[in-house]
Amino acid sequence: MKVSDIGECQLIDQLNKLLHQGTDETTPARQNLILDIGDDAAVFRPQGYQLVTVDSLIENVHFNRSMLNWADLGYKALAINLSDIAAMGGVPQYAIVNIDLPPDTLVSSVTDCYNAMRSLADKYQTAIIAGDTNQSSLINLAVTLLGSAENPDKLLTRNTALPGQKIAVTGYLGNAAAGLDMLLNQTKVPDESREIFCRSFYRPEPRINEARLLVKEGARCCIDISDGLAADLLHILRQSRVSARIELERLPVHPSLRLCYPLQAQHMALYGGEDYELLFTAPAKVIEQISAQSGIPVTIIGEIIPGKPDELKLVDKDGRALQPEKNGWEHFKKPK
Ligand SMILES: Nc1ncnc2c1ncn2[C@@H]1O[C@H](COP(=O)(O)OP(=O)(O)O)[C@@H](O)[C@H]1O
Ligand SMILES: Cc1ncc(C[n+]2csc(CCOP(=O)(O)OP(=O)(O)O)c2C)c(N)n1
Numbered sequence: 001m002k003v004s005d006i007g008e009c010q011l012i013d014q015l016n017k018l019l020h021q022g023t024d025e026t027t028p029a030r031q032n033l034i035l036d037i038g039d040d041a042a043v044f045r046p047q048g049y050q051l052v053t054v055d056s057l058i059e060n061v062h063f064n065r066s067m068l069n070w071a072d073l074g075y076k077a078l079a080i081n082l083s084d085i086a087a088m089g090g091v092p093q094y095a096i097v098n099i100d101l102p103p104d105t106l107v108s109s110v111t112d113c114y115n116a117m118r119s120l121a122d123k124y125q126t127a128i129i130a131g132d133t134n135q136s137s138l139i140n141l142a143v144t145l146l147g148s149a150e151n152p153d154k155l156l157t158r159n160t161a162l163p164g165q166k167i168a169v170t171g172y173l174g175n176a177a178a179g180l181d182m183l184l185n186q187t188k189v190p191d192e193s194r195e196i197f198c199r200s201f202y203r204p205e206p207r208i209n210e211a212r213l214l215v216k217e218g219a220r221c222c223i224d225i226s227d228g229l230a231a232d233l234l235h236i237l238r239q240s241r242v243s244a245r246i247e248l249e250r251l252p253v254h255p256s257l258r259l260c261y262p263l264q265a266q267h268m269a270l271y272g273g274e275d276y277e278l279l280f281t282a283p284a285k286v287i288e289q290i291s292a293q294s295g296i297p298v299t300i301i302g303e304i305i306p307g308k309p310d311e312l313k314l315v316d317k318d319g320r321a322l323q324p325e326k327n328g329w330e331h332f333k334k335p336k
């Protein structure tokens with residue numbers, strides 16, 4: 001059955017039912033919810049300091065029809081927003097979902113999408129409380145996510161990096177770019193690597209728990225990597241008015257990426273984007289404490305140095321400087 005067979009109202013009814021089946025009513029988000037889907041606006045009692053972010057997944061920009069899997073699309077649309085709340089050190093609470101669909105979309109595709117979104121929302125105690133549904137020639141899924149912070153002095157921001165601090169990242173870099181390359185160019189890689197790269201591209205794990213660890217241990221400066229390590233580090237450097245030195249051999253490149261993309265691995269790690277890992281700065285001791293408690297790799301890749309804001313120094317294993325490319329994802333610009 002297509003969405004054009006049942007229409008907007010019936011589709012929303014189905015989605016509303018899906019979002020309420022077996023819901024845990026004891027979460028703080030649900031406890032503070034006064035009204036959700038069904039009225040002209042949702043109503044909740046705000047807690048602490050309110051965080052708000054929005055990011056979209058748009059057909060032919062963030063994915064193509066050929067690589068479309070509706071469950072993965074739903075998962076990723078929420079995950080990239082959870083990643084932004086994580087990068088601020090917040091706790092996610094409420095999601096608002098805007099979905100634009102071609103009329104011939106199968107109803108089962110939309111419910112697959114919402115089931116995946118719902119599972120991820122449940123994992124991070126986030127309630128989907130409102131949205132908008134439109135017909136459109138292209139698919140667009142936009143999630144607005146609200147979160148909270150108990151203390152504004154403990155937020156993780158882009159303007160708090162200090163010379164002498166180390167620069168660290170969670171997880172591995174470049175795997176999502178490899179996933180995208182495989183999907184766009186049908187690049188052949190062994191099954192085990194394919195699984196790793198596809199997962200990184202379709203199902204990035206939002207680093208909510210790791211970000212809470214950062215807050216607990218006193219880190220102050222963080223961004224999530226959506227446009228690429230170099231591009232996102234530049235946001236920190238510009239806003240903190242500092243420079244950075246990155247040691248290329250320290251970049252956390254997964255063994256599968258090194259094996260399958262020996263010539264491109266470093267480039268993918270630096271400029272690929274969509275890894276949704278956390279990039280943060282803190283004193284070495286703080287990073288050691290975070291690393292010791294984290295269930296995932298936390299790798300020091302360089303340090304913040306005084307100097308011209310936005311000057312990024314890349315150094316190879318022999319101490320040779322490499323010119324950084326002005327590369328990374330930027331909408332409206334042609335990718336290099
Ligand atoms: N069209 C817009 N109108 C107002 N603010 C925007 C718009 N687009 C982006 N922003 C804001 O600019 C900043 C950078 O946006 P973006 O690069 O999308 O961040 P992120 O990578 O964290 O999603 C964010 O604070 C975002 O809220
Ligand atoms: C078909 C296709 N082409 C190219 C890309 C690569 N790509 C698209 S957007 C993007 C960066 C992240 O998206 P953006 O909307 O900039 O996220 P934000 O920085 O706002 O979090 C990348 C690497 C892709 N995912 N799919």
Ligand SMILES: [Mg+2]
Pocket residue numbers: 054055
């Ligand atoms: Mg954005």
